[in-house]
Amino acid sequence: MTTTESDGPMTTEPTAASKGVPTTARSPRALAWQRRRHSAARFWKQYRTHHAGVFGLAALGLCALIALTAPLTVGSDVQSVTDAPGDPMESPSTEFPLGTDQFGRNLLGLVVWGARVSLLVGLLAAVLSVAIGALIGITAGHFKGWYATVMMRITDWFLVMPTLVLAIALATVMSRSLGTIILAIGVTTWPTTARLVRAQTLAVESRPYIERAKALGGGHWHIMTRHVLPNVMPLVLAQTTLIISSAILAEATLAFLGLGDPTVVSWGGLLQDAREAGAVSAGKWWYLVPPGVAIAVVALAFTLCGRAVESVLNPKLGVAR
Secondary structure, eight states: OEEEOOSSOOEEEOOTTTTTOOSSOOOHHHHHHHHHHHHHHHHHHHHTTOHHHHHHHHHHHHHHHHHHTHHHHTOGGGGOSTTOOSOTTOOOOSSSTTOBOTTSOBHHHHHHHHHHHHHHHHHHHHHHHHHHHHHHHHHHHHHOHHHHHHHHHHHHHHHHSOHHHHHHHHHHHSOSSHHHHHHHHHTTSOHHHHHHHHHHHHHHHTSHHHHHHHHTTOOHHHIIIIIIHHHHHHHHHHHHHHHHHHHHHHHHHHHHTTOSOTTSOOHHHHHHHHHHTTHHHHTOHHHHHHHHHHHHHHHHHHHHHHHHHHHHHOGGGOOOO
């Protein structure tokens, strides 16, 4: 309250603080972060209603925890061939719950350690794929003309070519390493994302506020990064979660075909070792089932999460809960 003194009696005038108005205006950055927090809270509230998505997220959290704590729980020496603790291809027992491989190594430890490589390759390959697809989709939808025509024809060519065949070809001509696997998967699985992002970009750029931004002098970079990208990010996020499962399956397939890095342990590499050791014909099911089940569970979990995210971000899809 403030006091004013005049010829008459002293009076009081209410201040902005007494009216409930903040004395200092919040900065645009603070307001932006507040909107982001509210959006995240609203997203999580809707996501929790999708029980399959919550189950998938819980399974992924458990797998991530197992992968991150692998050096503490099983140790890096689990990969050693010379210090294998058991006999080759022992059946499951109390000492080795999932049996041993062809070298006598503990299969439980190998499956746990292989989660690190399989999840890492799947995540990085999916990020690379979505980044390429989003870049081509946004630029093709924004610039149009001859550039869009050329980019879409290249996209169509990649769409009609078998993805696995292209990945095998790249992994064959390049060195056998995790980087090669990530690159081979990433550069062969982006066309679907590019098509979806371009369609969304065309829809966004037809809105009136884009015309106003251009009239006010907004350049190509400003339009694409400040207006188009935030509107296509929900689609990109949903596409990423869906592609990760495909990337993990592709990594397992390439490793099973002998195109992975032989110096690291992955789920696909374990299946390839089991095939070479004759586990199928010998009936050594414990050599095949654990890595195969791990691949299936993680791929299914990412798919469930992706479907739930897609349903929350676009309720018109009507994905079942």
